[in-house]
Amino acid sequence: MNNALHKDLIVIDGLQYSNWNRAIFKQLHEGGVTMVHATIVYHEQTRDTLKRIAEWNRHFEMNADLIMPVRSTTDIRHAKQQGKVGIMFGAQNCSPIEDDIGMIEVMRELNMMIMQLTYNNQSLLACGCYEAEDSGVTRFGQQVIREMNRVGMVIDMSHSGERSTLDAIELSQRPIVISHANPLSFHHAKRNKSDHVLKTLGESGGLLGFSLYPFHLKNGPDCTLNDFCDMVARTADLMGVEHIGIGTDLCQEQPVSVLEWMRNGSWSKEMDYGEGSKANADWPKPLAWFHDSRDFPTITNGLLKRGFSEENVARIMGLNWLNFFDDALQPLPQSAR
Amino acid sequence: MNNALHKDLIVIDGLQYSNWNRAIFKQLHEGGVTMVHATIVYHEQTRDTLKRIAEWNRHFEMNADLIMPVRSTTDIRHAKQQGKVGIMFGAQNCSPIEDDIGMIEVMRELNMMIMQLTYNNQSLLACGCYEAEDSGVTRFGQQVIREMNRVGMVIDMSHSGERSTLDAIELSQRPIVISHANPLSFHHAKRNKSDHVLKTLGESGGLLGFSLYPFHLKNGPDCTLNDFCDMVARTADLMGVEHIGIGTDLCQEQPVSVLEWMRNGSWSKEMDYGEGSKANADWPKPLAWFHDSRDFPTITNGLLKRGFSEENVARIMGLNWLNFFDDALQPLPQSAR
Numbered sequence: 288m289n290n291a292l293h294k295d296l297i298v299i300d301g302l303q304y305s306n307w308n309r310a311i312f313k314q315l316h317e318g319g320v321t322m323v324h325a326t327i328v329y330h331e332q333t334r335d336t337l338k339r340i341a342e343w344n345r346h347f348e349m350n351a352d353l354i355m356p357v358r359s360t361t362d363i364r365h366a367k368q369q370g371k372v373g374i375m376f377g378a379q380n381c382s383p384i385e386d387d388i389g390m391i392e393v394m395r396e397l398n399m400m401i402m403q404l405t406y407n408n409q410s411l412l413a414c415g416c417y418e419a420e421d422s423g424v425t426r427f428g429q430q431v432i433r434e435m436n437r438v439g440m441v442i443d444m445s446h447s448g449e450r451s452t453l454d455a456i457e458l459s460q461r462p463i464v465i466s467h468a469n470p471l472s473f474h475h476a477k478r479n480k481s482d483h484v485l486k487t488l489g490e491s492g493g494l495l496g497f498s499l500y501p502f503h504l505k506n507g508p509d510c511t512l513n514d515f516c517d518m519v520a521r522t523a524d525l526m527g528v529e530h531i532g533i534g535t536d537l538c539q540e541q542p543v544s545v546l547e548w549m550r551n552g553s554w555s556k557e558m559d560y561g562e563g564s565k566a567n568a569d570w571p572k573p574l575a576w577f578h579d580s581r582d583f584p585t586i587t588n589g590l591l592k593r594g595f596s597e598e599n600v601a602r603i604m605g606l607n608w609l610n611f612f613d614d615a616l617q618p619l620p621q622s623a624r
Numbered sequence: 625m626n627n628a629l630h631k632d633l634i635v636i637d638g639l640q641y642s643n644w645n646r647a648i649f650k651q652l653h654e655g656g657v658t659m660v661h662a663t664i665v666y667h668e669q670t671r672d673t674l675k676r677i678a679e680w681n682r683h684f685e686m687n688a689d690l691i692m693p694v695r696s697t698t699d700i701r702h703a704k705q706q707g708k709v710g711i712m713f714g715a716q717n718c719s720p721i722e723d724d725i726g727m728i729e730v731m732r733e734l735n736m737m738i739m740q741l742t743y744n745n746q747s748l749l750a751c752g753c754y755e756a757e758d759s760g761v762t763r764f765g766q767q768v769i770r771e772m773n774r775v776g777m778v779i780d781m782s783h784s785g786e787r788s789t790l791d792a793i794e795l796s797q798r799p800i801v802i803s804h805a806n807p808l809s810f811h812h813a814k815r816n817k818s819d820h821v822l823k824t825l826g827e828s829g830g831l832l833g834f835s836l837y838p839f840h841l842k843n844g845p846d847c848t849l850n851d852f853c854d855m856v857a858r859t860a861d862l863m864g865v866e867h868i869g870i871g872t873d874l875c876q877e878q879p880v881s882v883l884e885w886m887r888n889g890s891w892s893k894e895m896d897y898g899e900g901s902k903a904n905a906d907w908p909k910p911l912a913w914f915h916d917s918r919d920f921p922t923i924t925n926g927l928l929k930r931g932f933s934e935e936n937v938a939r940i941m942g943l944n945w946l947n948f949f950d951d952a953l954q955p956l957p958q959s960a961r
Contacts, residue, residue, distance in 0.1 A: 330723060382723065386667060387890040409762040411746060411891070422759035425746040427891040434893065553724040554748070554764040556771065 292597060293584040297321045297367055299605035300580070301496030301534025302377070302445075302467040304329075304549075306541045307346060311580070312353040314539075315372045318583035321605060322363045322373035324401060324466060324534070329379050330552040333390055336383040340397055343374070358398050360612045375612075377401035377466070379446065381410050381431070388427075391434045400616055401441040401466065404428060404455060405448075407477075407561065408554065413444075413451035416477045417561075421448030424458055436460045439618045445478070445534075452484050460623070461615060462492035467534035469498050470525070473518040474505040476562065482525060489526030494611050496534020497522070501571035502562035503536070508572040512585065516593035519603065528599050532608045533586065539579055543569055629934060630921040634658045634704055636942035637917070638833030638871025639714070639782075639804040641666075641886075643878045644683060648917070649690040651876075652709045655920035658942060659700045659710035661738060661803060661871070666716050667889040670727055673720040677734055680711070695735050697949045712949075714738035714803070716783065718747050718768070725764075728771045737953055738778040738803065741765060741792060742785075744814075744898065745891065750781075750788035753814045754898075758785030761795055773797045776955045782815070782871075789821050797960070798952060799829035804871035806835050807862070810855040811842045813899060819862060826863030831948050833871020834859070838908035839899035840873070845909040849922065853930035856940065865936050869945045870923065876916055880906055 298319050304326040305311050315323060327339045347356055355366055357373040366373035376399045383399065384390035394402070404410060404424070407417035412428035414421035424432065432455060435442055442463040444452040455463055465488060471479040478498075480488075485495060497519060504510035505518075522531055538546075546569070550561035560568055576585050583604075590600045635656050641663040642648050652660060664676045684693055692703055694710040703710035713736045720736065721727035731739070741747065741761070744754035749765035751758035761769065769792060772779055779800040781789040792800055802825060808816040815835075817825075822832060834856060841847035842855075859868055875883075883906070887898035897905055913922050920941075927937045 332722065385669065386719065388893055389890060408764055409746070409748060409759070411748070414759060418759065418762055420759035422746070422751060422755065422757035425755055426896075427745055430892055430894070553726060555767055556725055557767070559763075 290584050290588075292591070292600070293319050293587040293604075296587065296601050297363070297605035297609055298583055299363070299532065299608035300324065300537070300583075301464070301494075301532055301608060302326060303535060303537045303539075303580075304379070304541070305537060305539035306545070308540070309350055309353070311539055312346075312350050312372060314580040316353050316370075318580040320372055320580055320583055321367045322357060322375060322608075323580075324375045324377050326379050327376045327399075328383055329406065329549055330382050332382050333385050333387075336378070336394070336399075337397075340376070343376070347374075356398060357400070360609065360616055363609055363612070375400050377443070379403050380406040381412050384431070386411060386427075388430055388434055391431065391440060392438050395438040395440045399440065400612075401443050401464070402435065403443045403446055404431070405444075405451065406446045406552075407550075413455065414448040415446055416448050418448060421450040423450045424454040429458060432458050433460075437619050439616045441612075441615050449481060449484055452480070453487060456487055456491050456493065460619070462494070462611070463488070464494045464496065464611070466496045467498045467500070467536040468495065469503045469518060470522055473521075474503060476503055478503055478562065485522065485526050489530040492530075494530050494532055494607060495522065495526065496532045496608075498534055498536045499574060499577050500536035500538075501574060504574075508574055510574060512576045512589040513593075516589045519590065520593055520595070523599075523603075528602055529607055529610075531603055533604065535577070537580065538570065541570070546570055627921050627925075629928070629937070630656050630924040630941075633924065633938050634700070634942040634946055635920055636700070636869065636945035637661065637874070637920075638801070638831075638869050638945060639663060640872060640874040640876075640917075641716070641878070642874060642876035643882070645877070646687055646690070648876055649683075649687050649709060651917040653690050653707075655917040657709055657917055657920055658704045659694060659712060659945075660917075661712045661714050663716050664713045664736075665720055666743065666886055667719050669719050670722050670724075673715070673731070673736075674734075677713070680713070684711075693735060694737070697946065697953055700946055700949070712737050714780070716740050717743040718749050721768070723748060723764075725767055725771055728768065728777060729775045732775040732777045736777065737949075738780050738801070739772065740780045740783055741768070742781075742788065743783045743889075744887075750792065751785040752783055753785050755785060758787040760787045761791040766795060769795050770797075774956050776953045778949075778952050786818060786821055789817070790824060793824055793828050793830065797956070799831070799948070800825070801831045801833070801948070803833045804835045804837070804873040805832065806840045806855060807859055810858075811840060813840055815840055815899065822859065822863050826867040829867075831867050831869055831944060832859065832863065833869045833945075835871055835873045836911060836914050837873035837875075838911060841911075845911060847911060849913045849926040850930075852923075853926045856927065857930055857932070860936075860940075865939055866944055866947075868940055870941065872914070874917065875907065878907070883907055
């Protein structure tokens with residue numbers, strides 16, 4: 288019965304950065320995923336972002352039976368109807384726009400729907416969660432927020448510092464997201480968020496995607512499904528059940544060299560271990576109950592077992608994301624600017 | 625007699641950003657300038673920086689009778705001996721290295737001798753003096769300082785915020801410069817520096833180049849030579865006469881479009897007027913006593929008249945810069961790293 292429910296759901300994963308190939312697309316399909324927000328760039332600048340888009344165009348061409356590009360929220364519904372997996376483009380750093388405000392609309396025209404204002408470090412726009420100090424959103428950052436609001440590109444503060452995140456929520460005319468992170472109260476990690484941030488995010492109409500990356504979870508790879516679902520329940524109480532979703536942060540089949548590049552880009556001559564350490568430099572061991580996208584029904588079942596109503600499970604598993612995007616991807620009406 | 629003294633001096637201008645052409649090279653020559661630190665890039669990134677270097681190579685080819693590239697401090701002395709004007713490359717922003725620590729040594733190999741860690745805005749490295757808040761030198765910034773120290777590239781904090789400047793002085797193993805600015809006590813402007821910064825800079829072996837850009841001067845374009853020389857004298861008392869020089873910030877024959885680009889780069893959809901205002905958007909009127917590089921002897925004469933000894937005038941007009949570069953451009957010995 289539970290699997291039957293899962294099959295009917297709109298299931299949206301708020302973030303993955305897998306080493307995309309046909310086998311991974313099949314897993315998404317098998318797991319009943321309607322749409323995944325795919326990180327297409329980390330540190331790439333403008334020109335290399337176009338290269339990543341070209342690679343995706345090739346994926347779409349070669350795997351048209353399994354996946355389709357998401358160019359609007361209508362496409363998410365079409366994906367569900369057609370039994371395909373919709374792919375939404377996003378950026379985990381603001382490097383695709385380099386120092387050029389004009390690149391925001393250009394990227395949006397290329398279907399980049401979501402962009403983080405910072406990765407872990409300070410950017411031209413704001414501060415990342417790994418800097419010692421966070422001076423908030425910059426002069427350029429204020430302009431970027433206005434422009435992202437205007438063209439309908441979603442602001443994501445998953446890797447930003449607390450002050451920058453609160454600034455972005457306040458400065459943005461439209462709700463923003465934290466696509467992949469967990470509450471700090473559940474597990475203490477630089478990437479997780481304080482109750483104050485989460486409450487403010489919920490009140491502003493924003494959305495949190497719960498991460499299944501072991502470094503963001505209590506007891507790491509040994510985190511239980513029960514503990515995870517408890518966290519979801521507590522966060523629903525804090526933020527409201529309309530403001531939470533899933534953002535697995537699944538990074539499948541990526542070699543350690545990619546993890547090192549994610550952490551170090553080209554900015555460091557020393558090794559930065561990010562959420563890991565010298566003794567624990569590799570990808571974390573996956574969760575026993577969430578290996579890959581085929582395990583999405585497990586989350587649905589876990590939430591039902593935890594006592595969420597079918598309606599609320601449907602919200603958490605995808606409807607909240609869908610409702611959010613329905614508005615967020617629209618350009619701002621001229622009158623509202 | 626005074627002009628005779630000027631003729632014998634090593635005269636170094638710590639910064640110009642003119643629209644370089646043969647007429648301007650002749651003025652430098654006529655004004656007895658031995659070397660000028662020429663800003664070759666503002667907001668240009670790596671590829672466009674190479675374009676600017678190629679343009680300079682063409683200048684060197686076409687004007688070999690007047691100018692020569694400075695590839696070491698020996699070249700400054702050669703320029704003096706040969707009666708040519710040495711050109712030292714510098715960057716007013718860290719955009720030439722983009723997000724890549726490896727570009728520092730590459731740029732140094734191309735004779736980029738000086739680089740600012742920020743222009744007016746926040747950068748990946750530190751904060752600029754136009755941001756509301758300054759969170760200091762970043763994680764990437766710390767690595768860049770170490771690398772600039774290692775390869776012998778001079779750190780310039782002229783356009784940085786106070787805290788970032790103090791951070792850079794402390795973090796850098798080698799003295800740094802503020803190539804073109806004045807004391808805040810002389811004229812209140814975002815670009816001018818507090819006595820605390822200047823004192824710390826002097827104590828650390830650093831160097832301040834006095835700006836002749838009217839926006840940095842008391843009474844703007846009406847600032848008198850006497851007032852300027854008084855400021856020099858007071859700053860000599862504050863910092864020590866070995867720690868001051870000239871950095872005119874002369875921007876000759878640049879159209880307003882370049883001023884707008886300096887102020888706005890491509891980060892803003894609105895007009896930012898920088899040190900000017902909407903009602904005063906153009907280049908400032910030049911000083912009556914310092915129109916262009918032919919007026920360098922006027923400064924020498926003014927300092928003599930103010931009571932500086934010939935020895936100290938020689939220091940301020942160029943020897944301090946020369947001594948600074950003698951050390952600063954050497955790569956750090958392996959043992960000191």
